[in-house]
Amino acid sequence: MDSHVTPTNAQISRWRRYLANERAEAAVYRELAHRKTGEEREILLALAESEARHEGYWRDKLGDYVGFPRQPDLGTRFVGFLAKRFGSVFTLALMQTAESRSPYITDVDASEQIAADERIHAEVVRGLATRSREKMSGGFRAAVFGANDGLVSNLALVVGVMGSGVGSNFILITGMSGLLAGALSMAAGEWVSVKSQNELLEASTPRLKANTLLPELDVNANELVLVYRARGLSEQEAVAKADEEFSRIALERAIGLNSEESSDEDDTLGRQHTPANSEWAAAISSFLFFAVGAFIPIIPFLFGATPVVGAIIATILVSGSLLITGGVVGVLSGKSPLTRGFRQLLIGIGAAGITYLLGLTFGAVVG
Template sequence: MSAQIPPASTPPTAKDRRRWARYLVDERAEARVYRELATRKSGEERAILVDLAEAEGRHEAHWLALLGGEPVRPPRASTRTRLLGVMARRFGSIFVLALAQNAENRSPYDDDPYATAAMRADEKIHGEVVRSLAARGRMRLSGSFRAAVFGANDGLVSNLALVMGIGATGVAPQFVLFSGIAGLLAGALSMAAGEFVSVRSQRELVEATHPNNDTDHVLPDLDLDANELALVYRARGIDGDEALARARRVIATAQASDPAIPYRRPAEPSADLESIGSAVGAAASSFGFFASGALIPVLPWILGLEGVTAVVMALVLVGAALLLTGATVGLLSGAPPLRRGLRQLAIGFGAAAVTYVLGLAFGVSVA
């Protein structure tokens, strides 16, 4: 890729050269991130990451050519790029790829006249490539991650709203504590029961629709020209001609096999029960995640605090937790972490504010 030389009437300024040097070190750092991730992968994913690193190397060569050689005092890579490097060395690729996706989609080359059209196009394509790679990890995390985030957030928001509402009525601190613990247990048990029923019902539905081989012993006796097996395939959504052809192949194989050896036709494609998971495991996870979230709003009262001090401490603790879970969701989804964290915070505090106002409206006098 040849460097795009600016018009002679507009020679580059010192500011331009500093920007090019920053682009140069960022491209090098991003290439190292992709190579670091490639060492942890194999097969096609590894090859894709290596190719991404080579593409960043072409961009690096562009800025190096514009600078006329290595800068005397190269700047440090951006904080974002250095963070990617640290995470690539220490954490799983899903977090790094999610951050990289967000970074590639906000390329500074869109508005830079010294970046070529090919480089701008590369960055757009890189964003889609990284998104596709990150999607694989997101799919693997989807079930457990959903249970963790939803369970913890439900516990945080519901119990914060509960203790805020109860506390605003003016009752004794012990009553607020007992209400919070009761809310923790009731919510956690409800979440666990709901998750158990949901997963168990899903498994039962899948098992009820799972094809079986109960009719295998009668296959050799079916009429090859006018048989009922084709109806089975048609009921499963296979076209009539293809269903008949498949039925004939299965019956012919059954009739040609040794009668002394029970014939077993190949299993039909079905939903993977392992991907659904265990109902008991899902219930235990939901109980644990909800309880861990619901415990945080009650901690100030457990520690013996009361009044405004306990309320403020609960808001601080829950606010930090909501920001963390929201930012994590944003990070893994490729969205701005801060924006997602603030959204979670607004939702949680909004619910708490409503119940607090209601508690004030229905407050009681304490002797």
């Protein structure tokens, strides 16, 4: 800090907050690094070192005004809590958002270097978060989206039927029917989708094994080159790859190794060992997740609530659930969980409102 310039109280307070946040963010990256191995671990530790340098910058700037350590911002503390107790996907997604909104970009007291660092950190964390999202189980995403579909569709159904003027028992029966119909439809659709995908993968998987065919091929004609070129290699790459395989076969013959004894994994013609997803697992999970979401709107009617009271309670329960599922989707996509939560809430309440008006209209026409 320049000894000839005395910082204002506002500057001291802001710098102390920056110092606390940098210290906490470095701790978050170290905590995440403990859960990783290899390259990801190295990247996270490098980010922690960078945050430590930023911490040193603000400590030097404060000088004698550094004072006692203070608590970081609530948001930074929350990210630290997630880093210690949960997986890295949510933590990295929140850190991505935090790095993207760094106050250093507009703060004249921050050096250009650390402002640039924060922008780069945002891209680094974005890359790490993308890796984690790709590794995340598809079942988890199916749980979030399946439950969300059940919440919205069955709330709309229950409120729409209520608007037509029917009694609680009829609403409960309708809600249960909607739960079963929707869950079965989701399960059937997921089964067909995954089954079709597996069949396409199977159709694209080579049936021929190199360990049985290569010894029989004409080395001079070298038709193996055509196989590699058909799979996307350039002519040069295909020739080099084919020569390599024929050399291997010649070596095996020289040492008396039977090609049929080669490992099944050694499939030169490009067998794709992509594990197929189970269509039954996908169908069952879709059924359960949708059913859980669709069950929430009918809870009050299970306890004998009147149509109006039941619809109000159901709307409140579903609203809270939509905020949660929308927030989770927001975190996973690197967006504001609050914004995504309210967006999901508006969609759900909007669908329920429309079906309620349709129910009123239908009830008036029939009545």
